[in-house]
Amino acid sequence: MGLTKTEFFTESQNKTAMLLKALGHPARVAIIEHLLKVRTCICGDLVNELPLAQATVSQHLKELKSAGIIKGSVEGAAVCYCLDESAFEVLAAYFSGVISGVKSQKSNCC
Template identity: 60%
Template sequence: MGLSKTEKFSVHQNELAVMSKALGHPARIAILEYLLKANSCICGDIVGELGLAQATVSQHLKELKNLGIIKGNIEGTSTCYCIDSEKWESISVAFSQFFAKQTICVEGTCC
């Protein structure tokens, strides 16, 4: 597979692509929904909630943490996770602006 040549695209386009990739797995969406529902820091419950292996959940948490959408605080022997509300808002705004762009297709000019 070739290089993606990200330098050919705008910063905004690259940022949306990175966010999309990080959100592009159902397990990550499930993790975010669980954290949103709990509305607090969660320690260790995520594996039980998803029914996936600890290593798999850890990889998904790592991707979400790399994006900055979740934060992790070490408490004893475990890490507690919660949504980073500022990053959540910035991602929400970025996608809202992207999807707010209207498509106008004049009859006979589109497929």
């Protein structure tokens, strides 16, 4: 075990969980917030910004990128990273959908 049984959940549930899991680490939240401030940056900038080694930052960037949360384009020797707006639109829509669903419920709890 230790293996998530993704095959028994819907495509949508797996996709949503995958996005949220990718953001479910303070270092990756910090990367997002730094990109909100500076729009674009390279890995080295984040290594200076975060209390983590270069290998660790690179790994977090890889996870964010493979989840579709950031984009990276090669810029000479460096790689330029920026936010992928579409992922956040999906998540914002998801949560506003949840909220309107909750609000449409009669009472709050049992």
